[in-house]
Amino acid sequence: MGLFLGIDTSNYTTSTALYDSSNDTVIHSRKLLPVREGELGLRQSDAVFAHVKQLPEVINSLLGDKQYKFDGVGYSARPRDVEGSYMPCFLVGEMLAKVLANQSSAPLYDFSHQAGHIAAALYSANRLDLLKREFVAFHFSGGTTEGLWVKPDRDCVMQIKQVSGTLDLNAGQVVDRVGGMLGIPFPAGKELEKLALTCNTDYHVRVKLKGMDCCLSGVENQCRDMLAKGSQKNEVAKFCLDTICATVQAMSEAIMLECGDIPRVYAGGVTSNSLVRNHISQWLGGVFATPELSSDNAVGVALLAYLRAQRSRL
Structure with missing residues (x-):
C-alpha cells in the first residue's frame, strides 16, 4: 500500500518511524528527553518544550533529505484508551502529524501510546496474527503497570480493557x-x-x-x-x-x-x-517485544496507521 509515518512524543522520548508496507520493513529515529542530574523525571511543561526542540532533529534523522509522500500518518494522541487519558506532551506530535498528513493529502490516524507499545511488541516478535484473536497484554513502564484484555476491533485495530x-x-x-x-x-x-x-x-x-x-x-x-x-x-x-x-x-x-x-x-x-x-x-x-522496541517508540503507531488504512479499504 505504501509508506506510513508514526510519531510518538511520550513523556521521556521523542520518536518517529516509517513503515513500508511493500516490504514489511521499518526504520525509526528517537531521542530521550533531557533530565537534569539528580532529578527523577520531568514536568509536563518541560517535556513539551523539549519535544518542540527535538522533534525537527528526530524527523530529519528519519527522513534525511528525501521527499516522501505518505499514504497515512499516525500519532500518539493520549497515554491510554480510557476516558480522560491526556498528557500535553502528545500535542507536539499531533501538530507535526497534522502538517505532514496535509502535505501528503494522506489520512490522519490517532492512537494511544499504549496501543503503540502493544503493536510494536507484536511486530517485533513476528506475532501480528494475534490481532485477529483475543489476548492479554502486559504494559510495564515508568507510567503504567497494567494487565490488559485485548480484542480485535475493525475500526481501531484493537480494543483494550484494563483488568489489573x-x-x-x-x-x-x-x-x-x-x-x-x-x-x-x-x-x-x-x-x-x-x-x-x-x-x-x-x-x-x-x-x-x-x-x-x-x-x-x-x-x-x-x-x-x-x-x-x-x-x-x-x-x-x-x-x-x-x-x-x-x-x-x-x-x-x-x-x-x-x-x-x-x-x-x-x-x-x-x-x-x-x-x-x-x-x-x-x-x-x-x-x-525485542529490547529495542520495548521502550518508547513510534514503530507501533506507524504500523497501526497502516492497519487502519487497510481496514478502511475493505
Whole structure:
C-alpha cells in the first residue's frame, strides 16, 4: 500500500518511524528527553518544550533529505484508551502529524501510546496474527503497570480493557527511585540491570496481590532499609528487580486463572530487562517485544496507521 509515518512524543522520548508496507520493513529515529542530574523525571511543561526542540532533529534523522509522500500518518494522541487519558506532551506530535498528513493529502490516524507499545511488541516478535484473536497484554513502564484484555476491533485495530494494575507506584518508577538511591542517573533501567547482574544472590520474594492488582511502594522502602543496614548496592539492585520479576509473574498467573491460558504479550521499557524477560519466559512463556522496541517508540503507531488504512479499504 505504501509508506506510513508514526510519531510518538511520550513523556521521556521523542520518536518517529516509517513503515513500508511493500516490504514489511521499518526504520525509526528517537531521542530521550533531557533530565537534569539528580532529578527523577520531568514536568509536563518541560517535556513539551523539549519535544518542540527535538522533534525537527528526530524527523530529519528519519527522513534525511528525501521527499516522501505518505499514504497515512499516525500519532500518539493520549497515554491510554480510557476516558480522560491526556498528557500535553502528545500535542507536539499531533501538530507535526497534522502538517505532514496535509502535505501528503494522506489520512490522519490517532492512537494511544499504549496501543503503540502493544503493536510494536507484536511486530517485533513476528506475532501480528494475534490481532485477529483475543489476548492479554502486559504494559510495564515508568507510567503504567497494567494487565490488559485485548480484542480485535475493525475500526481501531484493537480494543483494550484494563483488568489489573498497580495501586501505588509503577514498576518503572520503582526502578528509577531505587536507581536514584544508588546514584544511578535517570532513567536507571539499564544501569540498575548491569549492577544487579553482578550479584549472585537470588531473592525469593512472595508477592501478595489485592485481587489482580499489585502494590509496589513497599519495594522502595525495603531497598532503602537494605542500604541503611549495610547491604551492597548490587544486592539492593538485585532485590529490586527480583521483586519486580515476582510481581510480574504473580499478575500473569492471576490473569491466567481468570482468563484462561490465552496468549500473553509483554511490552514497555521494564520488559526489556533481561532478568524480567528470562524469568517470565522460563516460568510462563509469552510474547515479548525485542529490547529495542520495548521502550518508547513510534514503530507501533506507524504500523497501526497502516492497519487502519487497510481496514478502511475493505
